[in-house]
Amino acid sequence: MSPIEKQLIQLSAEVPSELGGQRLDQVAAQVFPDYSRSRLSSWIKDGRLTVDGAVLRPRDIVHGGSRLSLEAEQEAQGEWLAQDIELNIVYEDEHILVLDKPAGLVVHPAAGHQDGTLLNALLHHVPELVNVPRAGIVHRLDKDTTGLMVVAKTLIAQTRLVEQLQARSVSRIYEAIVIGVITAGGTIDAPIGRHGTQRQKMAVTEGGKPAVSHYRVLERFRSHTHTRVKLETGRTHQIRVHMAHVGYPLVGDPVYAGRFRIPPAASQTLVQELKSFPRQALHARFLELDHPATGQRMKWESPLPDDFVWLLTLLRQDRDAFVG
Structure with a gap:
């Protein structure tokens, strides 16, 4: 089986003024609702999700008008074996x-x-x-x-x-x-x-x-x-x-x-x-x-x-x- 290409995720969004003053992980969950809070938190800790180009902690406060940028690869989730088993x-x-x-x-x-x-x-x-x-x-x-x-x-x-x-x-x-x-x-x-x-x-x-x-x-x-x-x-x-x-x-x-x-x-x-x-x-x-x-x-x-x-x-x- 050929190696699987990692999924590249590139997103950018401005923090709406009404979300200003909240924690970064809370804001990210509302700005990027397609991803879970825990996954976004992990990306923040890894420096994949930045605020105006800066790496912050999940609990840091962000302000309205700031630019959130996400660049991440969705990594393989486990060392599991693919097997040809019949599925209905x-x-x-x-x-x-x-x-x-x-x-x-x-x-x-x-x-x-x-x-x-x-x-x-x-x-x-x-x-x-x-x-x-x-x-x-x-x-x-x-x-x-x-x-x-x-x-x-x-x-x-x-x-x-x-x-x-x-x-x-x-x-x-x-x-x-x-x-x-x-x-x-x-x-x-x-x-x-x-x-x-x-x-x-x-x-x-x-x-x-x-x-x-x-x-x-x-x-x-x-x-x-x-x-x-x-x-x-x-x-x-x-x-x-x-x-x-x-x-x-x-x-x-x-x-x-x-x-x-x-x-x-x-x-x-x-x-x-x-x-x-x-x-x-x-x-x-x-x-x-x-x-x-x-x-x-x-x-x-x-x-x-x-x-x-x-x-x-x-x-x-x-x-x-x-x-x-």
């Missing part, structure tokens, strides 16, 4: 890419998963993503969760998508099969943080970050429920933790589900499927957002994966066999 891309243009993630694909390299991840696949498909933080990944799905994800292909798209996620204007709707019969939908507003003793787990905890999930019933079975969950926030394992917290853990969840719930006198086929379902039954079904370049509202839908559909079929057969 449902939409792509020069700014964003939307894909349908399969079960078993880790999103980002980490301890135990240095390669073979979605990030490695993205770098092969779009080599320029080496210049974008986390190769444009702005939100994640757990390894065994399937469904829709958006990836930013440019630094500006990344900044704007992160802003939308923080403003909660990105709509992410999931479908799940949970253990237990839910009588009605509801909202779970419960903070999530690291588990006190099991550091690989998340938990509802008083000192956690705010987390809000809205759920509703799609279909009830004898001992399970097909639900739709809309995220307001995007905490790690949020749906899995929240649904377990209210007593309806996801089928197949190896971390949060606890014991199996088998309908009485269920068929051997259903019993076996519930016991051996290979992952948490969770699918990112709908994704809706404002396009970072055009502002147009866009929406995508992903069909339920085969294992999810098969389990629903068996649960319906079981319920229908005992009706009346």
